[in-house]
Amino acid sequence: ASLLALGGLGVQTGFCQGTSIKPLVTDLYTADPSAHVFNGKIYIYPSHDIEADVPQDDEGGHFQMRDYHVYSMDKIGGKVTDHGVALDVKDVPWADKQMWAPDAAFKNGTYYLYFPVKDKEGVFRMGVATSKSPTGPFKAEPKPMEGSYSIDPAVFTDTDGKSYMYLGGIWGGQLQRWHTGKYEKSLMTDLGKGHENEPALSAKVAAMSGDMLSFSEPLKDVQILDENGKPLLASDNKRRFFEGAWMHKFNGKYYFSYSTGDTHLLCYAEGTTPYGPFTYKGVIMNPVEGWTTHHSIVEVQGKWYIFYHDAALSGKTHLRNVKVRELLRDNNGDIKTINP
């Protein structure tokens, strides 16, 4: 079925209608939505999914994205505006292919777009591109961020103005290949057989330099502990980190959230500093349609929202559509599980 037949040409209004959550964008396939409020307006920085006829594999070869669009909304439930191509892989000198989940930040009058893309050796690196407008076009720096690897950057700016990047994704996101400190192509999935009772691979975090173009320190592990204060194990695939990190702060606490990948859950863990350690708290969202699940959490006019994707429009795991819904908490701040 043609996407156009499903409605929408660049400007849509999808939100909750009754119990059904409508896709925000229906004329392109979009995924991995990183949402931010800049100057009172909502901006969404998603991946732009395309059909490239590459067979599905555990390395995510079917995700062959080539550019990014930025979307904006004045309010949740309002019209969604597509601002066109913000960055194309052909304009990133060191990049080869697969522009995966991006994020954005604002500092010192400049907007920064952070994006993972494979370099010419097939290794995921983090790129950064800048613009004076939140919607781009963005100009890429000539080289990847020094010391960067893997995928799914999420940049969080704390209330003291300091910014941090969280990153990482296992399997296709290649995080396991960096386990020893250098790139080892043979490490395909998790840590491999015989390592099930070892601590799970961790997402990484580093503070950003003042110019937001590099890390100001080496990447550190984001530790997630269980209820007994022990690191989650590699075999604990309903709770361990897989990809899609996000950070938000609520009532002075730091909420690190992520996807469990092969068990398709969005989970969260709570800590008292941006570096953690974080204690596992629970499931934010049960599996959506499609293999991947990826989200962001943002406060808009006093309410909290989760932006996420599913594959409802296409029925194909690599052709996704972004959605938004309210995030609700108990009185103690614990996030209520959503059943999409």
Ligand code: FUB
């Ligand atoms: O969109 C490609 C990859 O799929 C992302 O980087 C992951 O988080 C998953 O959503």
